[in-house]
Amino acid sequence: MPSTILWFRAYCGLLSLLYLGLAGTGIALLVTSPEQLAMEALEARTFGIMVLVLGILFFIPTLLGYFLPPRPGGWLIGFALILMGVTTVALVPISLPLLHFWKKPIVQAWFGRIVS
Numbered sequence: 634m635p636s637t638i639l640w641f642r643a644y645c646g647l648l649s650l651l652y653l654g655l656a657g658t659g660i661a662l663l664v665t666s667p668e669q670l671a672m673e674a675l676e677a678r679t680f681g682i683m684v685l686v687l688g689i690l691f692f693i694p695t696l697l698g699y700f701l702p703p704r705p706g707g708w709l710i711g712f713a714l715i716l717m718g719v720t721t722v723a724l725v726p727i728s729l730p731l732l733h734f735w736k737k738p739i740v741q742a743w744f745g746r747i748v749s
């Protein structure tokens with residue numbers, strides 16, 4: 634197994650924790666009174682639900698990315714998860730080097746992709 638896979642799994646663990654924290658923030662927003670948030674009741678509830686749903690929606694694929702099987706489709710899913718991290722400014726220093734190594738022939742071969 635290439636070492637890039639181990640780094641990718643650590644990356645997925647970090648992203649999972651990040652999005653789990655986002656879902657927790659959504660719950661905190663829902664239980665906090667709208668007056669403390671300086672928002673209208675409907676606005677605070679809508680915002681809390683949006684943050685919670687987005688946190689859960691992003692948590693699930695990043696957690697599943699940790700268990701990617703060595704199949705060609707697994708490489709593509711991993712590629713998409715790494716690109717997801719590139720969109721977060723704080724994760725760019727981690728995502729870009731990981732993306733560079735992810736595209737190497739040895740990693741693609743481990744996933745069973747035909748490398749030309």
